[in-house]
Amino acid sequence: MPSSPVTEHVPGRLWFGGDYNPEQWPREVWDDDIRLMREAEVTVVTLGVFSWALLEPEEGRFDFEWLDDIVGRLHAAGIGIDLATATASPPPWMVRDYPDILPVTVDGTVLSGGSRQHYSPSSSTYRRFAVRLASRMAERYGTHPALVAWHVGNEYGCHVSRSFDSESAEAFRSWLKDRYTTIDRLNDAWGTSFWSQHYTSFEQVDVPKVAPSTRNPTQVIDFDRFSSDALLDLFKAEAEVLRAATPGIPVTTNFMGPFQPLDYWKWAREVDFVSDDSYPDPADPDSPATAALSRDLMRSLRYGQPWILMEQATSAVNWRRRNAPKPAGGNRALSLQAVAHGADGIMYFQWRQSTKGAEKFHSAMVPHAGPSTRIFREVVALGAELADLAGVTGTRESNRVAIVFDWDSWWALDQDAMPGDIDYLAIVKDWHRAFWRLDIPVDFVEPTSDLSTYDLVVVPALVVASDAGLSNLATVPDRGGSLVVTFQTAILDPELGVQQGGYLGSLQQVLGVSIDEFAPLAHPDESGTAPDASPLSSITGCLGKSVEISEWSEFVSVADAEVLATFDEGEVVGSAAITRRNAGSGVAWYVATHPGRPALRELARLLASESGVLAPDVEPRSDSVEVTKRGDLTFVVNHGNEPWAGTIDGGAVDLAAHDAVVTAAAPAPGSDARTERSQPARQPRP
Numbered sequence: 097m098p099s100s101p102v103t104e105h106v107p108g109r110l111w112f113g114g115d116y117n118p119e120q121w122p123r124e125v126w127d128d129d130i131r132l133m134r135e136a137e138v139t140v141v142t143l144g145v146f147s148w149a150l151l152e153p154e155e156g157r158f159d160f161e162w163l164d165d166i167v168g169r170l171h172a173a174g175i176g177i178d179l180a181t182a183t184a185s186p187p188p189w190m191v192r193d194y195p196d197i198l199p200v201t202v203d204g205t206v207l208s209g210g211s212r213q214h215y216s217p218s219s220s221t222y223r224r225f226a227v228r229l230a231s232r233m234a235e236r237y238g239t240h241p242a243l244v245a246w247h248v249g250n251e252y253g254c255h256v257s258r259s260f261d262s263e264s265a266e267a268f269r270s271w272l273k274d275r276y277t278t279i280d281r282l283n284d285a286w287g288t289s290f291w292s293q294h295y296t297s298f299e300q301v302d303v304p305k306v307a308p309s310t311r312n313p314t315q316v317i318d319f320d321r322f323s324s325d326a327l328l329d330l331f332k333a334e335a336e337v338l339r340a341a342t343p344g345i346p347v348t349t350n351f352m353g354p355f356q357p358l359d360y361w362k363w364a365r366e367v368d369f370v371s372d373d374s375y376p377d378p379a380d381p382d383s384p385a386t387a388a389l390s391r392d393l394m395r396s397l398r399y400g401q402p403w404i405l406m407e408q409a410t411s412a413v414n415w416r417r418r419n420a421p422k423p424a425g426g427n428r429a430l431s432l433q434a435v436a437h438g439a440d441g442i443m444y445f446q447w448r449q450s451t452k453g454a455e456k457f458h459s460a461m462v463p464h465a466g467p468s469t470r471i472f473r474e475v476v477a478l479g480a481e482l483a484d485l486a487g488v489t490g491t492r493e494s495n496r497v498a499i500v501f502d503w504d505s506w507w508a509l510d511q512d513a514m515p516g517d518i519d520y521l522a523i524v525k526d527w528h529r530a531f532w533r534l535d536i537p538v539d540f541v542e543p544t545s546d547l548s549t550y551d552l553v554v555v556p557a558l559v560v561a562s563d564a565g566l567s568n569l570a571t572v573p574d575r576g577g578s579l580v581v582t583f584q585t586a587i588l589d590p591e592l593g594v595q596q597g598g599y600l601g602s603l604q605q606v607l608g609v610s611i612d613e614f615a616p617l618a619h620p621d622e623s624g625t626a627p628d629a630s631p632l633s634s635i636t637g638c639l640g641k642s643v644e645i646s647e648w649s650e651f652v653s654v655a656d657a658e659v660l661a662t663f664d665e666g667e668v669v670g671s672a673a674i675t676r677r678n679a680g681s682g683v684a685w686y687v688a689t690h691p692g693r694p695a696l697r698e699l700a701r702l703l704a705s706e707s708g709v710l711a712p713d714v715e716p717r718s719d720s721v722e723v724t725k726r727g728d729l730t731f732v733v734n735h736g737n738e739p740w741a742g743t744i745d746g747g748a749v750d751l752a753a754h755d756a757v758v759t760a761a762a763p764a765p766g767s768d769a770r771t772e773r774s775q776p777a778r779q780p781r782p
């Protein structure tokens with residue numbers, strides 16, 4: 097079985113467990129917890145995430161007695177510990193004695209304590225205390241045999257990702273000095289000759305607070321970059337003391353899927369493995385696709401390394417307006433989806449449902465109603481099933497299709513005063529979904545990633561592009577692959593200046609097109625029609641006769657490419673909407689719009705088949721059934737509310753609603769997956 101930092105200390109098992117908050121319960125309950133954990137075949141729990149106020153009840157006075165006790169009990173039960181550094185939420189004494197730690201919102205409001213995460217990312221006071229607690233934790237538990245990983249902080253930036261306090265402003269200025277060295281360089285990069293913004297010293301530069309009109313775009317994106325870096329510095333400060341004390345223990349912090357405030361490409365380089373929190377809405381039919389994207393992104397952040405699903409809910413959350421429960425089987429279906437997409441562990445928030453505090457109505461592994469419930473029965477069954485699937489741990493897939501994902505572009509497209517209100521994540525999601533619906537596995541990559549193993553690389557709305565990124569993308573057709581570039585790509589350079597040589601920059605030559613003018617389409621809401629009910633516009637060509645488009649059209653000049661589809665309506669009528677050029681020994685496509693979902697799926701099918709990427713033959717295809725291979729296993733998951741019966745590469749599969757089957761290999765033509773559930777040998781408990 098291949099090893100990875102994830103499973104090094106949990107050999108032969110997937111992680112299965114959750115956040116365990118024993119401090120919310122009297123110790124009699126702990127005995128019951130451990131008994132039930134054993135029943136559910138829990139292998140790992142995350143301990144201490146919000147324990148700071150109990151571990152350090154007064155400044156400098158530490159009390160580890162209760163934690164020692166529970167760590168010992170868990171170890172005796174053979175349960176591994178993902179130990180938090182407990183720094184996710186500062187204790188009340190810090191708020192009272194050091195109010196400078198408190199974050200300030202863009203309009204100047206100082207946030208108070210009394211909930212959680214009430215610290216400014218740049219607070220040196222918070223950092224000093226956090227690093228001290230992390231080192232105390234490392235000293236005390238670093239050699240404990242139950243320790244399987246360090247869990248630094250918790251969901252960095254979830255509530256406070258940017259702070260506009262004076263210490264943040266000072267830290268921003270110093271970040272800018274590192275980046276630009278001189279104020280003239282900054283003036284040049286920010287284009288401060290516009291609107292009388294010229295600075296004569298760094299001391300005049302502030303964080304981008306609420307202002308009368310559009311703030312300087314480069315100042316805003318630099319503040320986005322700085323704020324992601326400021327939190328990452330905090331993580332690194334804690335990780336450094338942990339690594340020094342316990343070099344053999346992997347360090348992680350839990351991500352939140354495609355979370356806009358933090359550039360997870362940078363973050364992923366600093367963790368030993370990626371872990372993720374994922375709460376798809378059971379009431380949203382799009383949830384399985386959204387979850388699949390998160391899982392693919394998490395696997396891709398460290399280039400295919402297995403990751404941990406660190407938190408999910410067994411059923412309902414309590415932070416939406418109406419909190420739908422997961423349907424019977426839904427928890428298992430999403431858990432197996434995660435394993436299929438590279439997870440080596442399935443964990444929850446939280447083990448036992450709280451009876452007090454802000455999250456008492458959030459589901460847990462042991463619900464208020466106790467263990468004689470469908471939730472706990474499902475947990476126990478999943479624990480046993482995951483024990484049987486242990487053989488999959490450590491396995492990686494080599495995928496042939498990649499989609500570029502880029503935080504700079506996400507930040508830039510969200511700014512004011514852009515040509516249109518393009519929802520970057522929605523565009524990326526639609527492209528990902530088009531391949532996901534065809535069961536073609538997709539990795540995410542950075543513009544500068546090594547692309548040499550991919551046959552097909554899609555670049556959706558990469559509005560901010562560096563020269564290095566553009567040259568790297570151009571290598572795809574050069575060496576025989578297919579490059580697909582969409583509208584709003586390479587419009588700006590990393591300083592948010594317009595690309596030298598015009599929109600698309602150096603890709604103009606590769607694609608054989610240039611863009612004369614944008615013509616964004618009316619927003620569906622503005623016309624009062626539902627996007628699916630009435631197409632706002634259409635194109636005709638390679639995707640069929642008149643297919644719906646949304647978001648975008650533009651005037652494209654074609655120098656050297658085949659026009660495969662043209663716009664049907666408006667000022668752009670007759671202008672190229674999709675082009676294709678034989679470039680190098682490969683192909684370069686330009687897609688000047690956003691085809692509706694059915695057409696985008698058709699385009700994905702066309703692109704995949706031109707690149708020789710084969711999809712499993714699934715009949716009938718359904719929006720809710722996905723087929724994923726990992727290692728020797730094929731996972732077939734029906735996320736839908738209806739049963740599904742069909743064939744996969746000729747083998748019959750029959751699934752109830754929210755059911756899944758894991759087969760030892762692709763269902764062979766003529767076989768019946770119902771009789772082929774895998775039963776790998778059970779591994780001994782660690």
Ligand code: GAL
Nearest residue numbers: 250251254373375413445458
């Ligand atoms: C996460 C968090 C957990 C819990 C959970 C509820 O954001 O890390 O502590 O709050 O959400 O869904």
